[in-house]
Amino acid sequence: MNAREILVVASPLSTWRMEPQHGLAAELELVSASLLPSEILHSHVSPDHTVFTVTSSDSQLSLSVSVGQGFPKKESVAVEIKGGQMGRDEAAGWIDWVQGKLEDWDEDQDYPLYEAMTTHFLPLLAPVGTTPSPPPSKPPALAPDVPTVPHHALLVSHHLLAPSKRKDLHALSSSLSLIGFSKTGHPGIMYAIGDLLDLEEWIREVKSWQWLALRVRLAPVPVPEEAGNVVQKGQETGARGGKGRGEWTEMEKVGEALEWLRKRGGEERAKVLTDIGIGAGGGKG
Known part of the structure; x- marks a missing residue:
């Protein structure tokens, strides 16, 4: 990571520390610390919301996260999965998938944004050869006695x-x-x-x-x-x-x-x- 990238990551931390009640500084530090060497976090702060993106040299996908007023309420967070060659149907599938994962959002957790990022979203930035496709929004129900796929x-x-x-x-x-x-x-x-x-x-x-x-x-x-x-x-x-x-x-x-x-x-x-x-x-x- 070069000096410019360090500055980009560091700049929102100083801004968020001015508003400790939001808890965003600690969340971003944890997310940043969990990144792999191939992954880079960029961010932009405005008066009413903060946007940060995570890109990886190993993946065709990238993550864009917008955090607005009212954090840590679920309604204040929007996650978008982007890809350079993503078609309309694939993009729609990812939107449904993201909404399903955000249903697990628990604002009473100590670090809900960090938990969501490390559990659901950062694992998507896999090497190019294993870039995932959006899973179906509702998997078919299985009969109780039918063995499931491991x-x-x-x-x-x-x-x-x-x-x-x-x-x-x-x-x-x-x-x-x-x-x-x-x-x-x-x-x-x-x-x-x-x-x-x-x-x-x-x-x-x-x-x-x-x-x-x-x-x-x-x-x-x-x-x-x-x-x-x-x-x-x-x-x-x-x-x-x-x-x-x-x-x-x-x-x-x-x-x-x-x-x-x-x-x-x-x-x-x-x-x-x-x-x-x-x-x-x-x-x-």
Whole structure:
């Protein structure tokens, strides 16, 4: 980041600190701190609203967020997903998707804007080869006894060291019948496979713990080739209506994490880490 970009990011902070009741200074600092090296935040402040954008050299998409008077009420926040070659239908799909995600907005949270950005919107700035398409606004209902397509998700934090967090990850993943691993040390990596609703609950719970720069690097997406593997692993009757207790592994090195991923899905699966710059130099660490 060059001097000009630092100035652009810093300028609204000094303005917002003049109005601490809005809480926007702390929110923007948290969002800025969670950005990857390929991502840049630009902002513009006017008397009645603030607009900031997040762009990434790895993505065709960008985010534009407008925060008006009345923050942190949901009505004061508007999020727009932009793309250079986005058609009308795709743009309409993203508008519906954004509105659905903003339904989760909770103005009573300490940092509602930061929570929404890191949970729903920043993960969209994936590498170009995996740029997501807008999902359907209403997924089809599933019969209770029909197996669902497994999903997977990835969380990355500055570090994972505390014994209490490591113990809680084992317990939580077991209770939600998830399969996955946590890589301790620097950085902290948490990868899980399971049902969509269970993964969403897992992310909400883990995010509620105290972290330094926790980031949802892969929001839950389907992994169709995992269907057989997940069924085989759900041997035990237990938590979550008899789906099994899951299987959670703890490791210390990035290379071990990459090997775990390759065993389940080859090099394509390992890309969930290498595409974000973890282990790309050979898988050691």
